[in-house]
Amino acid sequence: MAVSGSALADDILQTLSDIGRTADADFPIAKAALYLAAARLPGLNLGPYERHLERLTKEVADYAGPGTPTLADQYEALVQVIDRRYGYGGNESVFDDLDAANLARVIDTRRGLPVALGIVYMEVCNRLGWSLVGLDFPGRFLVRLDCSGERKILDLFEGGRELLPPDLRGMLKTMAGADAELQPQYLSEMTARQVVLRLEDNIRVRQMQRGDLADAADTLALMLTIAPDAGHLWREAGIVNARLDRVVSAVEALEAYLKCAPGEENGYEASLLLQELRAKLN
Incomplete structure (x- = not known):
């Protein structure tokens, strides 16, 4: 190391x-x-x-x-x-x-x-x-x-x-x-990356439970740094940033989610939220 x-x-x-x-x-x-x-x-x-x-x-x-x-x-x-x-x-x-x-x-x-x-x-x-x-x-x-x-x-x-x-x-x-x-x-066997993400997710979940949305957004940003292709994390980052009224960050995260995970079950809801957020930028 x-x-x-x-x-x-x-x-x-x-x-x-x-x-x-x-x-x-x-x-x-x-x-x-x-x-x-x-x-x-x-x-x-x-x-x-x-x-x-x-x-x-x-x-x-x-x-x-x-x-x-x-x-x-x-x-x-x-x-x-x-x-x-x-x-x-x-x-x-x-x-x-x-x-x-x-x-x-x-x-x-x-x-x-x-x-x-x-x-x-x-x-x-x-x-x-x-x-x-x-x-x-x-x-x-x-x-x-x-x-x-x-x-x-x-x-x-x-x-x-x-x-x-x-x-x-x-x-x-x-x-x-x-x-x-x-x-x-x-x-099922986890990759080493998945193990570290599970560690970080324990932090994120506790922050969300406490209502510390800004801290949870920071944790998601760190998680995405080591797992940039994790679509579900981009979606979660988009939702959390939207709740914080960080519109630009939320739009970027949801766009990344739709690019990483096209056709996913939650894609339609994410697209609707993305449209609402883009309207706020106009």
């Missing part, structure tokens, strides 16, 4: 823009999350966070030992070092704390949302050449560790607890109701 010194605001936005042009396969998950954190914390020195991730990676590798680690070796090394030695985890209070979705603050406090914890684990695994991917499970971010045809689904918020099908079914029913049943899409 190689970040040194205090990143300036223009440098941060330029780096995020560069990340936004990166292919999904090469998307730098921790770098993206840390620069998003720096965008909210002026003067933040990212160097210590990079060194911390380097140290975590080395200690996990040392714990796993020489040679090619098995799935069990990888799992034990990750949990013993990141969860038990360094104390990364979560509790119910983090769900109301915006800092729990800010990777720099998560590293500072060792407390974060499930997806923030996932980014720490995923970055370590990426550096070691291990396969750990995020899963788009309803209501709780989970990860899957794969090695030599074997796999474990883990809840990092619960200390890296392995989840078997009955556990997943029970968790789903708790989140979605007694009639909910497991579906293949609930365990």
